Each structure stands twice: as C-alpha cells, then as structure tokens.
Amino acid sequence: MCGIVGLFLKDKSLEPKLGAMLSEMLVSLSDRGPDSAGIAIYGAPSGNEAKITIQSAKPDRDFRDLDTQLAKALGVPVSIAVKSTHAVVRTRPDKIDEAREAIQALRPDIRIMGAGDVVEIYKEVGLPEAVVDRFDVRKMTGTHGIGHTRMATESAVTTMGAHPFSTGADQCLVHNGSLSNHNNVRRELIREGMSFETENDTEVAAAYLSSQMAHGKNLGEALEGTLSDLDGFFTFVVGTKNGFGVVRDPIACKPAVMAETDQYVAFGSEYRALTKLPGIDNARVWEPEPATVYFWEH
Amino acid sequence: MTATSKATRDQAHARVFDLDAMSLRELNQALHGLAPGSNETAWEVLNPKGNHSVAVGVDQPVSIDVRGSVGYYCGGMNSGGTITVHGSAGPGVGENMMSGSITVKGDASQYAGATGKGGLLVIEGNASSRCGISMKGIDIVVHGNIGHMSAFMAQSGNLVVLGDAGDALGDSIYEARLFVRGKVDSLGADCIAKEMRPEHLELLQGLLDRAGVTGVKPSEFKRYGSARTLYNFNIDNADAY
Numbered sequence: 001m002c003g004i005v006g007l008f009l010k011d012k013s014l015e016p017k018l019g020a021m022l023s024e025m026l027v028s029l030s031d032r033g034p035d036s037a038g039i040a041i042y043g044a045p046s047g048n049e050a051k052i053t054i055q056s057a058k059p060d061r062d063f064r065d066l067d068t069q070l071a072k073a074l075g076v077p078v079s080i081a082v083k084s085t086h087a088v089v090r091t092r093p094d095k096i097d098e099a100r101e102a103i104q105a106l107r108p109d110i111r112i113m114g115a116g117d118v119v120e121i122y123k124e125v126g127l128p129e130a131v132v133d134r135f136d137v138r139k140m141t142g143t144h145g146i147g148h149t150r151m152a153t154e155s156a157v158t159t160m161g162a163h164p165f166s167t168g169a170d171q172c173l174v175h176n177g178s179l180s181n182h183n184n185v186r187r188e189l190i191r192e193g194m195s196f197e198t199e200n201d202t203e204v205a206a207a208y209l210s211s212q213m214a215h216g217k218n219l220g221e222a223l224e225g226t227l228s229d230l231d232g233f234f235t236f237v238v239g240t241k242n243g244f245g246v247v248r249d250p251i252a253c254k255p256a257v258m259a260e261t262d263q264y265v266a267f268g269s270e271y272r273a274l275t276k277l278p279g280i281d282n283a284r285v286w287e288p289e290p291a292t293v294y295f296w297e298h
Numbered sequence: 299m300t301a302t303s304k305a306t307r308d309q310a311h312a313r314v315f316d317l318d319a320m321s322l323r324e325l326n327q328a329l330h331g332l333a334p335g336s337n338e339t340a341w342e343v344l345n346p347k348g349n350h351s352v353a354v355g356v357d358q359p360v361s362i363d364v365r366g367s368v369g370y371y372c373g374g375m376n377s378g379g380t381i382t383v384h385g386s387a388g389p390g391v392g393e394n395m396m397s398g399s400i401t402v403k404g405d406a407s408q409y410a411g412a413t414g415k416g417g418l419l420v421i422e423g424n425a426s427s428r429c430g431i432s433m434k435g436i437d438i439v440v441h442g443n444i445g446h447m448s449a450f451m452a453q454s455g456n457l458v459v460l461g462d463a464g465d466a467l468g469d470s471i472y473e474a475r476l477f478v479r480g481k482v483d484s485l486g487a488d489c490i491a492k493e494m495r496p497e498h499l500e501l502l503q504g505l506l507d508r509a510g511v512t513g514v515k516p517s518e519f520k521r522y523g524s525a526r527t528l529y530n531f532n533i534d535n536a537d538a539y
Contacts, residue, residue, distance in 0.1 A: 272348030
C-alpha cells in the first residue's frame with residue numbers, strides 16, 4: 001500500500017494554506033500506511049538564507065546551543081528553529097556544505113533530513129495525524145509540497161526509513177511500490193560517489209534522480225530515465241526547488257489520481273485525498289498514464 | 299403508469315444515506331438487511347467522496363444512485379442491484395459482480411469488472427488498465443477508451459469498447475468476446491482478431507441497446523478473441539518460460 005500526496009500551487013493566494021491542505025490530503029490516506037509519515041514543504045525563497053532540516057532522537061541534548069556553536073564554527077550567523085524531534089538550521093547559502101559537516105562533527109547523532117534554499121522535511125514513525133500535529137505542518141506556508149504515509153515493505157520502520165527521501169539540494173521523492181534492482185543501482189551510485197543512509201529502495205530512487213540531475217538533466221528527463229533504469233513497481237512523486245513531477249512504471253498497478261485547476265495541480269494515491277481541495281468538483285481529474293512523465297515548474 | 303412517473307415516484311421515496319452524516323457501514327448494513335420483496339427499492343447515497351466499498355454485496359433488486367465519485371470496489375459482488383455512480387469510480391468497480399447492473403457516469407480506474415460472473419457494467423467515460431481482467435461471464439460496455447492489459451485471462455462474457463484499447467488487449471485470453479470500435483495498441487498473447495458473423499452483430503446490438511448506446515452500429519466494431527493455442531502445454535515453448 002503506502003499513500004502519496006502532492007500539491008503544486010499555481011495561485012499565490014493559496015500559499016498560506018499549503019500546509020493545511022497537504023496535511024488534510026495526507027491524513028485522508030492514513031489507512032494506506034500506518035508505519036510512518038512524512039512531508040516536505042517548499043517555502044518561499046528568503047533570498048539570502050538556506051536551510052538544513054535536522055533530526056535527533058534526543059532533541060533536548062542535541063539542539064541545545066547548536067546555533068552558537070555552529071555560528072562559531074562557520075563564522076557567519078546561524079539560527080535554529082526547533083520543532084519536536086526536528087529543527088531547521090538557517091544560514092548563508094554558500095555555507096551550507098560546511099554547515100552539514102560542522103553539524104555532523106558537533107553532534108554525531110543528528111540525522112540530516114534534507115537541505116536547500118527552500119525545502120523543509122519532517123518525518124517520523126507514526127500515523128499522519130500524529131506527525132502533522134507534532135510538527136505543526138498545518139500552519140506551514142509554501143509553494144508546493146509532497147507527503148507520504150508508509151506501509152513498510154522494503155526496510156525497517158524507522159525515522160530514516162520514512163519518506164520523503166532527499167538526496168540533493170531541494171530535491172525529494174516519495175514512492176509507492178517496491179524496486180527490485182535497487183541494490184544494483186545503489187552500487188552503481190556509490191561508485192559515482194553518492195552515499196546512502198538506509199537500505200531502503202526509495203532512497204536509491206531519490207539518489208538516482210539526484211545523480212541524473214547532477215549530470216545536467218532536468219526533472220522531466222531524469223524521471224524518463226527511471227522507466228528504463230529502475231525495475232519494479234513505482235509511483236513516484238518528486239519535488240524540486242521550483243518543480244513537481246509524477247511518473248508511474250509501465251505496469252502501473254500502484255494507484256494514482258491527479259487533478260488540475262487554474263489554482264493547483266494535485267496528486268493523490270486515491271481520489272479521496274483530493275475531495276476537500278477547493279474547486280475539485282470542476283477540476284480536470286485523471287489517472288496518470290503508465291510510463292508517462294508529468295511535471296510542472298514555476 | 300409511465301416509466302418516468304415511476305422513476306419520479308421511486309425518487310420521492312428514496313432512502314437517502316448521507317455519508318457525511320452516516321458511516322459507510324450503516325449504509326452497507328442497511329442494504330444487506332433488506333428482506334426479499336422489500337418495498338425499499340430506491341436508495342440514494344450522498345457525499346461518497348471517494349469512499350471505498352460503497353454498496354458492496356447488494357443482493358436485492360434495488361436501485362441505488364450514488365451522487366459523486368467513489369473509491370475502491372464500489373458495487374463489488376453486486377447481485378441484482380441497479381447501481382448508478384453519478385461521478386467516477388476508483389479501482390475494482392463491480393469486482394466479482396454476479397448479476398444486476400452498474401453504470402458509472404464518469405471514468406473508472408483500474409480493473410473495472412474484474413472476475414465478474416454476470417450482470418452488466420457500463421462505463422460512460424473511460425476505463426483504465428486491466429478492465430475486465432479475468433472476467434467470467436460479465437458484460438462490460440465502455441463508451442470511451444480502456445487501458446493496457448484489459449481482458450487479461452478473460453474466461454467468459456463480453457467486453458465492448460466504443461473507443462480505443464491500450465497495449466496487450468486480451469493477453470492469455472481463454473474465451474470471452476472483445477468488441478472494439480477504435481484502435482487497439484497491441485494484442486496480448488493468444489488474442490487475435492476474429493470474423494464478425496451475424497450472431498456476433500446481433501449479440502453486440504443487444505449489448506449496445508442494454509447499455510443505452512445509440513447512433514453506433516455493430517458493424518463499426520472489430521471482434522477479438524482467443525486463438526486457443528495456450529490451452530495445452532506445448533513442449534516447443536518450454537524455453538519461453
């Protein structure tokens with residue numbers, strides 16, 4: 001099973017409601033996956049700041065004084081906003097890679113969920129309702145976002161095994177299905193220099209897309225590549241800094257439904273995820289074709 | 299009394315279930331609790347909002363109007379009910395239907411009418427992949443197109459498609475007749491185009507009439523079915539497995 005949602009806003013007036021809309025969509029699919037849930041939200045770019053979302057099982061210990069220690073290590077201002085087990089570190093965009101290394105050096109137990117100019121990622125074990133409440137996702141604003149509720153089939157039920165998986169700046173991916181050649185693809189990507197946090201098949205798909213885009217492909221072209229290079233069942237929904245994409249494998253037995261209006265493009269594993277969106281009764285609703293890439297960019 | 303006035307009368311007395319106010323279980327239990335010969339023959343379901351299993355297991359000759367789109371398995375195992383979805387249907391609409399009819403005014407998702415043994419399923423929009431998979435006697439009429447792998451391992455019944463069919467139509471088909479008016483992307487293993495004989499034209503006309511299709515002639519369709527070469531194991535094909 002697993003449930004996926006995605007929402008890409010075209011109408012700026014909906015941006016303050018992105019977190020609330022996406023949360024509603026994800027909660028409606030709770031019974032597709034009780035193991036963990038996660039959400040990635042793309043906020044408005046702040047201009048001269050980049051973000052790293054970090055996670056710790058011991059937030060009281062790991063997040064305390066991290067901002068001052070990081071600021072000292074990097075020599076630039078750093079801020080931290082803590083939300084439960086997660087925190088968002090903000091600093092200068094040119095210091096992001098250095099900040100990642102400094103975080104790992106200062107706090108070895110911290111896990112990095114994702115980084116980029118705009119993305120924030122929150123994911124934990126538990127039902128969507130608990131996860132969105134815990135991180136106050138309903139209050140978040142943004143331009144687009146993706147979410148996932150997991151029924152674990154390929155790897156352990158852990159925070160790191162939850163989706164979305166982020167393997168590149170402002171890139172992340174959610175997946176319904178299972179890949180059969182992920183070990184091989186992982187080995188090839190490791191040879192290219194990529195590193196992996198989990199044994200999860202979805203992390204491989206995310207890293208595959210990052211690798212393709214690092215080689216100069218755009219999101220659409222990278223998604224085309226999944227059709228020949230990844231084997232297994234998949235419906236992928238991906239986000240980039242300004243883009244939103246969907247692809248299903250050629251057999252397409254994992255469910256998917258999309259809706260588009262002048263205000264948004266929405267994706268759900270099931271139609272019921274879309275029923276509370278504004279204007280859904282007059283939206284163009286369709287089932288994405290197998291082996292067909294759909295993507296939108298701002 | 300004319301048909302219209304009877305419909306109006308039934309409508310006026312329809313038992314209304316609003317799924318915003320009542321649970322799906324209450325609806326399905328009320329339907330399952332109907333005694334044979336009950337006068338409660340007209341039902342209306344409001345706000346289905348993509349819920350799963352709306353009106354599954356109906357086994358009385360009642361008519362049910364569902365106002366909106368439904369999720370998985372709407373009308374599954376239907377036996378004698380006349381179910382109309384005034385919206386679109388999710389995966390598995392009419393799965394394992396025994397008799398009666400289901401009409402979807404919008405589109406249907408994957409495996410519409412799967413394993414159906416009888417009755418009539420009409421999709422007024424498009425159906426998706428694996429429409430009529432393993433059908434065992436059901437009649438399915440799709441006004442629009444159908445997706446890939448439709449009628450996979452079909453065993454009996456009729457699939458009528460006014461639009462186009464996707465890849466691998468009728469893959470590993472046993473028996474069952476497939477009538478397609480538009481183009482077929484490709485035929486699956488052991489599925490071949492067949493001659494339209496007078497009895498097929500007559501059968502197809504009957505199906506079109508029952509599905510409320512007008513202005514379309516049976517001669518516009520091509521018939522597909524089983525070449526029956528997979529019925530027995532052939533040692534020459536052993537390498538293919």
